[in-house]
Amino acid sequence: MPHVTVLGSLNYDLVVTTPVVPRGGETLHASSFATHRGGKGANQALATARAAPKSHGVKVRMVGRVGTDQFGAVLKSGLAGDGVDVSRVGVVDGASGVAVIIVEHSGENRILVCAGANDSWTPADITNSLLELDDGILTDVLVLQNELPLAVVHSALALAHSLDVTVAYNPSPIAASTSEELAMQREMxxxxxYLLVNESELQLLLGDVPAEHTTAEAMLSSAMRLQHEMAPKSTVIVTLGGQGVIYALPGTAPVLVPPYKPARVVDTTGAGDSFLGGFVGAVAAGKQIADAVRWGAAAGSIAVTRAGAEESIPFAEEIIRVVSQV
Structure with a gap:
């Protein structure tokens, strides 16, 4: 039975919807306010559990930490309700992680994260038990992102590599506050x-200036550069939103997969996590890379039609309907 372990953040999301984002010193009336369970780690664990084809019995475990505030229990119970194993989600004194999200009517979002309990991790916490299941065998896939301290992510990646555990890594948000941090990020x-990035993350890793209207053709060249220069052993996957998805297996030319067009875009929050969960769930279930990329793309196209992060994440049955229509 395939097992996926997700090490990462759990956050409680506070979401404000507005026609436009206020400028400095400006006060505007928002359209709505809502709260949602979130955090990139929790979103990706949930997305993997929901997206994995049920017939393959993929099991998903979340490893993370919440605080002793009112948000912590809600974050754990939400994941457990969707079948995610939360036995390794610890509780530490203090606040849980919180994200403040501003969503424009166009669907674009801006996010501020206060790490809370997520910031309590240290490299010393990363031991073999992280990758061990209850019966003593190792997990099949470890999923990582960057909402825990970078040194912790680095230690987890190194441990998984030493034990020959497959790592799917989404370096988001990109660690680039100092040249030393960026160098560590690239070395990792x-x-x-499986390296999964979006367009802006790809450009930041390459040292390019992010551009708003880069063509998919230009991104093909950038994806090849990233693989050759920094990730020669990786399958590199670049999500381009409405332009589709690029993937490149080690030593092969990158391929552009056309997008699944959503009926409308409501909120892009959680779309990238839905893609990752769809992709990882499909890979864990034994699908080939090309099919897994399409599975992830379908998941992302569904997610943008709904508000919220966790609430927007689709189930396998929904993904099947989108994929089968093409």
Missing amino acids: LRDVV
């Missing part, structure tokens, strides 16, 4: 099996 990519 060498031991990743």
